[in-house]
Amino acid sequence: MPLTIPREELMEKGHTACAGCGAALAMRYVLKGLGPKTVVTVPASCWAVIPGEYPSAALDVPLVYTTFASTGATISGIREGLDIQGKEDYNVVGFAGDGGTADIGLQSLSAAMERGHNVLYVMYDNEAYMNTGIQRSGSTPYGAWTTTTPVGSRRKYKREEKKNVAEMMISQGVPYVATATIAYPEDLERKISVAKSIRGPKYIQILSPCPPGWYYNSSDTVRISRLAVETKFFPLFESIQGKFKLFKPAKILPVKDYLSIQGRFSHLTEEEIDEIQKAVDRRWESLLQREKQDAIQ
Amino acid sequence: MQSANSTMKIMTGNEAVAEGVRLAKVGLVSAYPITPQTVIVERIAEMISNGELNSRYIEVESEHSAMSSVIGGELSGVRSFTASSSHGILYMHEALHWAAGMRLPIVMSVVNRAIGPPWNIWSEQTDTFNQRDTGWLQVYCESNQEALDSIILGYKIAENRNMLLPFMNMLDAFTLSHTSEPVEIRDENLVSEFLGEFNLEARIDLKNPMGYGSLVSPDGPFMEMKKDIRDSMYNLKVIKEAINEFNEKVGGGIPGLIEKFMMEDADYALITTGAISSTAKYTVRKLRRMGIKAGLIRLYFYRPFPGDEIIEAISDLKGVGVVERNSSFGYMGATYQDVVSAAYGRLSVPIKNYVVGLGGRDVRVKDFEFMFQDLKNADTGMRWVNVGVK
Numbered sequence: 001m002p003l004t005i006p007r008e009e010l011m012e013k014g015h016t017a018c019a020g021c022g023a024a025l026a027m028r029y030v031l032k033g034l035g036p037k038t039v040v041t042v043p044a045s046c047w048a049v050i051p052g053e054y055p056s057a058a059l060d061v062p063l064v065y066t067t068f069a070s071t072g073a074t075i076s077g078i079r080e081g082l083d084i085q086g087k088e089d090y091n092v093v094g095f096a097g098d099g100g101t102a103d104i105g106l107q108s109l110s111a112a113m114e115r116g117h118n119v120l121y122v123m124y125d126n127e128a129y130m131n132t133g134i135q136r137s138g139s140t141p142y143g144a145w146t147t148t149t150p151v152g153s154r155r156k157y158k159r160e161e162k163k164n165v166a167e168m169m170i171s172q173g174v175p176y177v178a179t180a181t182i183a184y185p186e187d188l189e190r191k192i193s194v195a196k197s198i199r200g201p202k203y204i205q206i207l208s209p210c211p212p213g214w215y216y217n218s219s220d221t222v223r224i225s226r227l228a229v230e231t232k233f234f235p236l237f238e239s240i241q242g243k244f245k246l247f248k249p250a251k252i253l254p255v256k257d258y259l260s261i262q263g264r265f266s267h268l269t270e271e272e273i274d275e276i277q278k279a280v281d282r283r284w285e286s287l288l289q290r291e292k293q294d295a296i297q
Numbered sequence: 298m299q300s301a302n303s304t305m306k307i308m309t310g311n312e313a314v315a316e317g318v319r320l321a322k323v324g325l326v327s328a329y330p331i332t333p334q335t336v337i338v339e340r341i342a343e344m345i346s347n348g349e350l351n352s353r354y355i356e357v358e359s360e361h362s363a364m365s366s367v368i369g370g371e372l373s374g375v376r377s378f379t380a381s382s383s384h385g386i387l388y389m390h391e392a393l394h395w396a397a398g399m400r401l402p403i404v405m406s407v408v409n410r411a412i413g414p415p416w417n418i419w420s421e422q423t424d425t426f427n428q429r430d431t432g433w434l435q436v437y438c439e440s441n442q443e444a445l446d447s448i449i450l451g452y453k454i455a456e457n458r459n460m461l462l463p464f465m466n467m468l469d470a471f472t473l474s475h476t477s478e479p480v481e482i483r484d485e486n487l488v489s490e491f492l493g494e495f496n497l498e499a500r501i502d503l504k505n506p507m508g509y510g511s512l513v514s515p516d517g518p519f520m521e522m523k524k525d526i527r528d529s530m531y532n533l534k535v536i537k538e539a540i541n542e543f544n545e546k547v548g549g550g551i552p553g554l555i556e557k558f559m560m561e562d563a564d565y566a567l568i569t570t571g572a573i574s575s576t577a578k579y580t581v582r583k584l585r586r587m588g589i590k591a592g593l594i595r596l597y598f599y600r601p602f603p604g605d606e607i608i609e610a611i612s613d614l615k616g617v618g619v620v621e622r623n624s625s626f627g628y629m630g631a632t633y634q635d636v637v638s639a640a641y642g643r644l645s646v647p648i649k650n651y652v653v654g655l656g657g658r659d660v661r662v663k664d665f666e667f668m669f670q671d672l673k674n675a676d677t678g679m680r681w682v683n684v685g686v687k
Contacts, residue, residue: 036503037503039501039503041369048511048512049512051508051511051512052511052512053511053512053513053514053517054508054511054512054513054517054518055508055511057506057507057508057511059506060506061503061506062501062502062503062506062507062509063506063507063508063509063511064369064372064501064509064510065508065509065510065511066365066368066369066395066510067361067365067391067392067395069361069391070361070362070365070392072362073357073359073361073362073363073365073366073369074365074366074368074369075369076327076355076357076362076366076369077325077327077355077365077366077367077368077369077370077371077372077373077377078369078370078372078373078501079369080325080353080355080366080370080373081324081325081353081369081370081371081372081373081374081375081377082373082374082501083353084324084325084351084352084353084375085373085374085375087373090503107358107359107362108358108359108361108362108365110358111357111358111359111362115355115356
């Protein structure tokens with residue numbers, strides 16, 4: 001099988017990510033796919049810390065740090081500023097966490113996509129505010145323990161469904177929207193190269209498992225990333241100019257296989273896991289239907 | 298002084314600002330609508346649509362995004378501009394610190410407007426006094442001409458490599474923003490010569506990839522970077538030279554850090570900012586005709602604060618009043634504290650504090666007459682002028 005992942009490394013050793021950090025792998029693969037003509041913007045997030053302390057930086061591309069809420073706006077300004085200087089071949093990327101995307105940065109993201117700048121927005125989704133210590137975000141899934149949704153006798157875990165930003169982006173008419181995860185690097189690289197080929201706004205959401213936040217052994221990051229897909233808990237899909245495609249894993253496993261190896265779900269009872277399984281199945285069915293409808297049209 | 302290729306036009310303060318932006322050949326404009334600033338960016342959008350200005354316009358969804366995208370634009374290597382007012386500038390407050398901390402020579406016009414509640418769209422300067430500590434240079438204009446000139450001067454000062462700080466240009470809501478005056482549109486070539494090309498040394502460069510705003514620990518150069526902002530802002534030589542060069546080469550009229558009006562032999566003086574200074578000058582002339590030795594100091598620059606210039610001007614007076622068109626609760630006014638701190642240990646002249654014109658309340662000749670009269674009572678309190686029990 002030919003090697004589909006570019007050899008070139010634009011992320012150096014010496015970064016400060018935790019062992020087994022999914023978000024570190026996500027950045028590494030994204031940069032491999034984009035290549036050196038890339039400008040990255042990161043808001044307040046783990047990735048504001050991972051590159052290391054001034055004057056060192058673990059990335060070999062210009063790295064603009066920005067305020068929590070402003071990734072979409074900052075990349076809009078960089079893009080337009082570069083374009084007016086004729087630097088239209090630079091890739092302009094926003095790389096933000098789920099809090100910086102689904103919550104505080106949603107307005108800025110939505111507006112940047114609506115204005116149609118030629119930018120790629122990557123949400124590395126570790127499903128909580130990990131940099132501040134595992135607080136619930138809009139992107140935290142139902143059932144998860146976080147430090148702000150603790151499991152007590154009167155109130156327990158996050159009771160609300162994960163906010164689905166990728167679906168929002170599709171509804172907004174963003175020309176390319178995809179979900180991906182680091183256990184499928186070939187799939188991720190392919191999605192990056194599709195995104196690169198489209199002139200306009202692009203959104204890719206990368207599930208990035210977090211050992212200290214999800215409570216699992218740091219050697220299991222890739223395994224958990226794969227289980228998220230195989231249990232249909234985090235479906236991989238893409239929408240190219242509105243046409244929906246769903247990735248079907250070779251084997252489908254029960255959602256329990258994914259939940260039971262993470263401490264953040266360890267409080268769930270069999271009944272609660274059954275309920276989650278039903279919700280996951282319903283969503284999967286609706287995604288299959290959607291793909292079928294798009295194929296007919 | 299009117300140069301050969303300049304033209305006089307009747308225009309509002311907002312239109313004058315837009316002309317300043319056109320003359321400065323700004324490459325990126327990003328803004329969000331807010332009364333009474335909106336006409337500035339509407340006019341700029343028109344200029345771009347008509348091809349009068351070769352620039353990109355980003356129609357952002359908020360002021361926070363306006364400043365953030367302008368930061369991105371400047372980092373990419375393009376001279377950038379935005380405008381705002383009141384609640385808008387409060388909303389972008391976080392990004393103002395970021396612009397200064399990144400040492401980006403952005404220019405922004407702010408039409409000073411009151412802050413709610415209760416809702417009020419009229420003139421008051423609390424919105425920008427609130428931004429005093431963000432690391433932006435701040436000037437308050439008295440006329441539409443100054444509003445135009447301050448854009449050009451602003452880029453000159455901000456882009457000086459010994460300054461590299463953003464510049465905020467203020468004009469009063471409606472009194473300047475929506476009132477027409479004759480304004481000289483400066484000669485485009487002279488302005489281009491004066492400003493030169495935008496050339497930010499630390500712009501985004503693929504050959505020399507850098508981090509912009511990266512993490513610094515307590516033992517890293519964090520405090521040194523902040524001190525450098527303080528030191529650079531106090532680089533008054535850069536400011537004075539730019540003002541002199543502007544007055545000589547582009548068109549006269551910028552007064553200096555402060556403007557002194559009939560101060561030579563004055564006994565009593567008021568210190569003002571912005572458009573009410575014109576009413577104050579009228580009052581000074583009127584009082585002079587009555588034999589009262591009144592004078593006026595108008596602060597053009599508020600940050601950096603021209604403490605030495607003020608002290609020199611008021612050292613022989615019998616009484617000084619600091620007039621604030623802003624509110625700061627819990628203690629004395631912001632400008633008053635600055636003036637008193639500059640005077641500490643150097644002067645014994647009584648200094649009083651007057652709060653005027655909040656929420657667009659008219660500041661009348663008789664209010665200035667009252668203040669000059671009140672200065673003769675040598676106390677040091679704060680008085681709210683033309684305020685009743687409603």
